Amino acid sequence: MVKLAYDASGQPVKVPALEAIALTRPEFFSGPRIWGETLAPALQAREADRRTTVKKAWRKTIIAAVLPMLLLLVLSVPFPFLLGGWPIVLFFGSGISVVLVSGLDWLKVYHMKATTKELVLGAACQCFDFTYETLSPDVSRVTDLKSFVAVGRAYQKTYGTPGARTGRKRKRGGQTRITTPFGSASFGSSNATGPDCPTPAYDILESASLLPGHDSRAFEDLIKGTRAGANFALVECRLETSGDNGGTVFQGLLFHVEYPQRFLGRTLLARSRWWKRGKASKDLSKVRLISAELDKAFTVYSNDQVEARLLLTPDRLERLLALERHFSGGKLRGVFEDGHMTIALEAPNQFEAGSIFKPLVDPARFTTALIELGLVCDVIDGFLTRDWAADKL
Structure with a gap:
């Protein structure tokens, strides 16, 4: 049925x-x-x-x-x-x-x-x-x-950032220090208003220039746990600009997965035809993927060509595309560095558990949530449950 x-x-x-x-x-x-x-x-x-x-x-x-x-x-x-x-x-x-x-x-x-x-x-x-x-x-x-x-x-006092700028021009702010499995690290962060992200994903993606310029940020739907022996966190994010032409510039999901072992290099991944290589990837070289079709679909830069190709195999990229299709998303992008895999996916509002204007006792609410979580697990499993994860990194 x-x-x-x-x-x-x-x-x-x-x-x-x-x-x-x-x-x-x-x-x-x-x-x-x-x-x-x-x-x-x-x-x-x-x-x-x-x-x-x-x-x-x-x-x-x-x-x-x-x-x-x-x-x-x-x-x-x-x-x-x-x-x-x-x-x-x-x-x-x-x-x-x-x-x-x-x-x-x-x-x-x-x-x-x-x-x-x-x-x-x-x-x-x-x-x-x-x-x-x-x-x-x-x-x-x-x-x-x-x-x-x-x-x-009370909300403004807690989450408002003094001296936040207005307008459309991007300006990066100070540094945010986070803890990784291999020690602490600092990432640049914008001076946008809003609550701090409950995961390191926002600061990592912001530092890699993989998020658009914005003046305010908001987060909801935080999911945390352990999968395939790795801690992960998923949060929904909305970024907005102010001014006459202001509006939502990013609505989607931020994934952060702590790898059990450290990457040897730094790899940036983005869907082709929208990402312009910036300063964050100036020391990286373009990677040619094994599959010609996927090479057209993704733009990849890395300072370790061998590791990038071992990491971004066709089956793993297909799982990312499946995630994109399920959430009706686009402009998937990510960072693979040190001990983390961090991914952003633009998508409409997710994890809503159905409409409040319809009867609550509908198992489809629960089934949909289970399927969405299962797809997230498929992506993590695809990157962490292969032999190379333990032997190569």
Whole structure:
């Protein structure tokens, strides 16, 4: 049996039944039991509250949107000139009215979505012995405008970077020191505002010029664990610029895998036709891959040609392409250096565990999360469970 679920853009996707995937890999075997005994009852207990909360938010939104129209009609009797600017009045009036009347109710919907996602992804990670954190702002304490302002100020105080620049031009900031299996290392970091990345991936990719210039950063959906004897972390990242032409310049996933042994050289990998070689790769030489087709698909630079070719074999690159296809992503890029493999993949919002506007008790939410985690494991396994990983590095 195949069910329809919805991806981050709202498009329907086919999801196999939970029972159908249970025997496809060892980690999925406990899935039906966890769903039936733990997750489904927990979601069912939240369903009535979900319906009430969403319904209330929509009802208040409709009322708030209609109020300015009624007010305009009443005021147009003594002040007929107001009708001349009715589009502007309704646009701004409706926006302000919706925020004031239903804003707190939509915050409750947001909080419910975050806690539901934490429940579903946490259960999926349990099958792999991984851990999951939403990293979403805690809005549970917001009950009125005063508490909303207090939470906003606390967030800004914690995550705001003094002297952050505005505009489109990139400027790198100071150094960030992280710990690796082989000691500590420093990486350059931008002076963008936002929380620190919970993994070393952001600083490593930023130092390698594999992230676009940005003024603010945000992270969510942190997954951590051990796979094939290596610690790894996966986090979703959003980078934005400010100014007149500002917007999102990167939305996607950052992977960081600690290799059990140190690389001898430094290798940079990127999908072809978009990456321009920068200062970070000035001391590296272009690598010709074994497969002519993959050589066209990827641009690779390294200071160790032999190691780069041993590392980026056709089967491993195919796994990266499979990851890209599954997450509807693109512009995959990465760094292989010292004791880490760090990869970035541009992709729509992931790990959402389904829509909050649909019934919660749907096994497709859980199945989708399991499949996504399984694909991440496939990539790590492909790079770490071959003989050369122990013999060559």
